[in-house]
Amino acid sequence: MNMVNELSQLIFPQRCIGCSQLGFLICSSCRTSWHPHIYKTHIDNLEVTSSILYSPIAARIIVAAKENNEKNAQDLLIEALRNILKAYRGNIQTLTFVPIPSSKIAQRKRGRNFIKELCSQLELRYADILFHERRVRDQSGLSAKERSKNLIGAFGVEKLPRIFGEIVLIDDVVTTGATLREARRALLASGLRVSAAITACVAQPLR
Ligand SMILES: [Zn+2]
Numbered sequence: 011m012n013m014v015n016e017l018s019q020l021i022f023p024q025r026c027i028g029c030s031q032l033g034f035l036i037c038s039s040c041r042t043s044w045h046p047h048i049y050k051t052h053i054d055n056l057e058v059t060s061s062i063l064y065s066p067i068a069a070r071i072i073v074a075a076k077e078n079n080e081k082n083a084q085d086l087l088i089e090a091l092r093n094i095l096k097a098y099r100g101n102i103q104t105l106t107f108v109p110i111p112s113s114k115i116a117q118r119k120r121g122r123n124f125i126k127e128l129c130s131q132l133e134l135r136y137a138d139i140l141f142h143e144r145r146v147r148d149q150s151g152l153s154a155k156e157r158s159k160n161l162i163g164a165f166g167v168e169k170l171p172r173i174f175g176e177i178v179l180i181d182d183v184v185t186t187g188a189t190l191r192e193a194r195r196a197l198l199a200s201g202l203r204v205s206a207a208i209t210a211c212v213a214q215p216l217r
Pocket of ligand 1: 026030036038039040041
């Protein structure tokens with residue numbers, strides 16, 4: 011370790027993103043909760059592939075990446091998505107990813123569109139064509155039914171670019187699937203068929 015690193019370790023000691031324990035980027039106990047795997051769920055007939063089971067630790071990592079712009083946490087999300095993309099090996103060039111957009115308020119607050127940024131860091135071919143047509147309530151704390159109602163007509167499609175190959179939606183978490191369902195509806199209304207979706211995490215939906 012060089013002097014600068016040693017100094018910065020003294021001044022800003024590394025803490026686990028999951029539990030704030032001093033020492034590692036992610037400690038071995040949190041690592042067991044953030045363990046890339048392949049999970050398939052279905053939203054109607056849309057296949058969603060995810061990498062991590064959502065947990066309080068996963069929630070902290072996502073907030074750190076999304077709201078606090080912590081590079082280490084973003085790297086964990088990228089690692090989770092890469093794990094899924096490995097399964098697309100061979101035909102990834104035939105896909106166009108469509109990122110689920112952050113709300114305008116969140117984009118302004120964060121100064122960026124989070125999922126779009128992940129797409130570009132993953133060097134995926136993507137089309138940033140979805141936008142929020144209207145204001146929606148924060149989804150956390152809403153039931154499955156409320157979520158789907160909250161999102162009816164939420165997304166619009168910006169412009170119709172030439173889309174190459176199949177369209178795959180990409181987001182950080184899938185819970186009830188209301189967001190992915192609405193994104194698919196909006197794209198279909200513009201004549202674009204979605205063939206699959208990937209998300210870093212999959213959460214047990216609230217009933
Ligand atoms: Zn930890």
